[in-house]
Amino acid sequence: MNLDPSHSKRSFSSVGTRPIRPDGVDKVTGRARYGADFNMPGQLVGRILRSPHAHAMIRKIDTSKAAQLPGVKAVLTAADLPDLTNGDAAMYDILDNCMARKKALYDGHAVAAVAAIDARTAKQALKLIEVEYELLPHVTDVDQAFAPDAPLINDTIFTTGVDPKPDCPSNVSMRSQFGHGDVDAGMAKADFVVERTFKTEQTHQGYIEPHACVASVGSDGTADLWVCTQGHFVYRQHCAQLLGMDASKLRVTSSEIGGGFGGKTHVWAEPVALALSRKAGRPVKLVMTRDEVFRASGPTSATSIDVKIGALRDGTIIAADATLRYSCGPYAGAWAEVGAMTAFACYKLENVRTVGYEVLVNRPKTAAYRAPSAPMAAFAVESAIDELAKKVGMDPVDFRIRNAAQEGTKASYGPVYGPIGIGPTLEAVKNHPHMKAPLGKNQGRGMACGFWFNFGGQTCTDLNIGMDGTVSLAVGTVDVGGSRASLSLVAAEELGIDYSQVRAVIADTSSLGYNDMTDGSRGTFSSSMATISAARNAIKILRERAAQMWDIPVEDVTWEKGHAVAKGETHGNLPKLSLKEIAAAAGTTGGPIAGHSEIVADGAGVSFATHICDIEVDPETGAAKVLRYTVVQDAGKAVHPTYVEGQYQGGAAQGIGWALNEEYIYGKDGRLQNAGFLDYRIPVCSDLPMIDTQILEIPNPNHPYGVRGVGETSIVPPLAAVANAVSNAVGVRMQHIPMSPPRILAALDA
């Protein structure tokens, strides 16, 4: 669905305004219901027993004492979950991650579960389950796991993507490669080369709401699942498959979601809750503790990245090369592949090569975290770019402008770019007042670019016009940050009515066709496309009804500003018919009026950003303070500018935390030491300054309004922007994220 040709001349009446969101009052009054805010009569409390070992054979599980405890209604192990995955390796991994089948693969891996009449009984029951473990050697560090002599986690893993296929299993599940040209020849021509290795530690999405669900399976096999999720259709599909249910018999309702950022696009405990409910014959409420969220949901990859970039004297980058090792947890993944795709995406390169390796480790199964894999690659590349600019003798912004990708550039990962925003964001940064703010002692400024693909995907939308002319918009993309408001604006825009006349709801899985989850920054992009399509379908019908009411041909009816207008000499003087009037007469003209849309939203526009960060370092302690932060990002078209700003600021804040303090700390025993918000340090209000934002709009030619996804790109530049700022402040290149005070102090003292 292409950009409306009138897009640039069009003045929008609803899109681009900043009304209050429809779910807002519920959220400021406590009325909004999240995953743990729902209860069913007779419900049981579900709890999961988890391995305290990083790697161990499960020799025996004796649940008899737990089962006999009064008040315990069901006990579950992998023995209760037959393998119905039918050879689907990815689904098998999900099944095994939900409940360990042979081995405990990380500290926190689920090994058994109970459902009991109350929390204290459930807690007591877990204590009565006896598990016999046989400890195995473990490995939690990505570099150590990559080494050929590392403890082997899965003996069925033979690295794919290498030729010939290896004859020994290893911890490397896949090798991927992207690029074009001849990197070695190009590097030989370079006048300046920077070559460095960078490391980033594992982080977690850090959503404040723990995973929570209520599962209820009836004796006839129909089931209900209330759950906080980014993708209720995906959850339905996965749960149904794992439990051997027809998808149509499982209705999944998404609650309001208290943050996800990718971590709630995978099932963790939901299949277990359903299985417990099926066994007990009663609803089961299962809420993860904060400790469990850190230990047993899906953090990011930890990475180790080698970068080599060469430039000519005139500032042209002549060759770029990167090798990226990403940890994927104890199961095969495709995270390094995405890192390898995004690493050099901002640049126009004659010779480029990226090679990615997926590395298994005894840590929880890696999940998506906002532009997954891109921030780490950007950290490595943008740090090297900064260093190279200095060697060439150019200003870091000018160096990037010179080498930035443009419309027509062949991206390092393959496709040719259409109109894109990297150049404009760089120019905007160059001229931004932030760049002129004076810097004092121990202060440094850094800037960096970032890229994200954005996704489209399967999307369904129903637009129903009520008898009173108000509009119900049912969408299937979970609202994580205000998209109901944006989609209502789009519907209002298309129909030509006021925003207040539209109410958007997130429909459950029984009420709408399949929707891909809210990830890949696709929520507003895809659902707005589907909403526009549904609205235009509804307008067709509205015109037909008006034509009927006037008894004129439908070709003589247009739709303008919320009204049917009769055109032409013969009918031109008929008074306009409002949407309300047509709706009121619907019962006599053919019945309820609606527009539907089931599409694959193609052509999501890639999105670029450039950030600027000022840091002050305390040279005696290594403490770093963020003084100023600016985000410049291309949104294509900002449907609700305030929420777009919010996405920019939120992603930047997560990136700052990742850059400075957040990391998973494992002991030599392979156990996670900081599974809580005290020692897993996300930024607090006093850690951050105001975050300045600038929205650029380079329209996406594949969307009627030019919309591009915005949610993810903002987390891609901060690791590098902060690292470049710290490096400039301390005069030493920082190579290890997070740059916690001891690391900064060590760099200073070195």
Add this chain to the structure above:
Amino acid sequence: MAGIAVSTKINGDNAEFLCHPDETLLDVLRDRLGLMGVKEGCGTGDCGACSIILDDRLVCSCLVLGAEAEGGRIETVEGMAQGDQLHPLQQKFLEHAALQCGICTPGFLMAAKDLLAKNPDPTEEEIRFGLAGNLCRCTGYDKIVRAVQDAAGVMRGA
């Protein structure tokens, strides 16, 4: 069970409940009294999502036993609006888009209410340190601080 009988006042109304000795006030408010506006983010006082005002002090309800509420006055987010009139903080949070997912919002509203009650004209730094006990993962705090500044002005009659 020999539960502990507790009498307290919640959002101005008398409330009585039975609870176990080790049940937290958070558990009681949510599971026994149905006040779901109080959220559990961590259960150990590290995130502030469960913040309430107890006897004019901002506290984490996960760090108070239900039994300790005997004779106390509790305020939760459910008591902030007067009928259909939102409190200025609630209104400004909406206008400034100081919430995205909204799970931290009840806790922030309580913390901001307490802050402004004790310091009606805070500086940006005072707001940031006053709200430092509440974690937000979505907004980066920028719009929250602006909403509190704006609400403070309204409440001062400025």
Add this chain to the structure above:
Amino acid sequence: MRYIRPSSLEDAVGLLVEASGKAAILAGGSDLLVRMKGGFIEPDLIIDIKAIDALKHMTESEDGFVIGAAVPCAVLGENAALRRAWPGVVEGANLIGSKQVQGRCTIVGNLCNASPAADSVPALVAAGAKALIRGPAGSRIAAVEMVPVGPGKTSLASGEIIEAILLDKRQPRSGDAYQRFTPRTEMDIAVVSAAVNLTLDDQGIVQSARVALGAAAPTVLLVEEAAAVLTGSRVDDGTLNRLAEVCSGACRPIDDKRGTVEFRRKVAGVLAKRVALTAYQRAGQK
């Protein structure tokens, strides 16, 4: 499990003595409830001392300050006289936890929890504070630094409760200060900390000093060698550098998820310098 709210200190002591299982004192609860949630303690009896009137007050007299065991740290910060006399003590107390925790936590609870990183303890030790202890045999007074004997362990005998913290009347030309190192600006636990309390003579020379380091050893370190460095000086740069060296050397820290030995040693010295200077400036203003 039982929960009891005695209305007198005698009753509280009696309950402790009679308790057949594990008994825990509940004041602010910000340590106890966290430990219960984490499964580290399952008390059979919780004794809530907040109904004991005598423990809820802070009083100032000719002899100094008496801070009852049930006084929340927020109240300390709201007391102008205490802030004027002992700003370092107040700094330490007001850094515990968050705003939410401040309305509940107590310095006595902080002391008895005996975490090496306790925020209120170094400044209390530097201030020469004492603990008024009530037990079955009667009352006794002990220097605050004698109370914690190891992480999570105190020297209190069975049946003993700390009734109050006592601070001496402030001498003129005295100042104290406390600083801790945390990676975040708030909501954090000290990686290492330092407190200095000093008194100047009428020439502006340090007449007496006490230096305490936190999170640098299993219990708070009272570093007499550091005090000796300050005594007789005007807290000039040379003195400060020597102070930092001594403090770094006195540390017996560990490597843990919050910091390494090397980092703690280095920063202990840096913080000691900073608080010594602040204490000196505060003393000079009085």
